[in-house]
Amino acid sequence: QFHRPPKSQVGRFLWRKRMWFESTFVLSMLEPWEKILLITIFFGIFILVLTGLFRYMPRHLVEMQRRAVYYLWGQEGDVRGVRQWIWGVGVEGVGSVPHKEL
Numbered sequence: 001q002f003h004r005p006p007k008s009q010v011g012r013f014l015w016r017k018r019m020w021f022e023s024t025f026v027l028s029m030l031e032p033w034e035k036i037l038l039i040t041i042f043f044g045i046f047i048l049v050l051t052g053l054f055r056y057m058p059r060h061l062v063e064m065q066r067r068a069v070y071y072l073w074g075q076e077g078d079v080r081g082v083r084q085w086i087w088g089v090g091v092e093g094v095g096s097v098p099h100k101e102l
Contacts, residue, residue: 005012022028027035070076 005015025038027038030038066076
């Protein structure tokens with residue numbers, strides 16, 4: 001039966017996860033072909049978001065870092081200065097801040 005939990009521990013765990021998933025996304029009220037269509041659409045959107053994160057986010061972070069250097073120092077320059085300023089470790093040693101006074 002679909003609504004009765006299985007006897008084994010693993011089966012019961014998977015059944016509870018399936019019931020949670022179907023009740024959260026109201027899949028229990030849909031017909032089987034609608035469930036397949038909806039899950040396919042969700043999966044496609046999820047893949048597109050993951051692709052965007054892994055493919056374009058590193059480039060975007062580098063661009064944001066370059067802009068932060070420009071906004072903090074007023075000129076394009078070496079990003080090592082920003083890393084040293086953020087971490088508080090300069091060329092001369094611990095605690096030195098290698099940036100110009102405003």
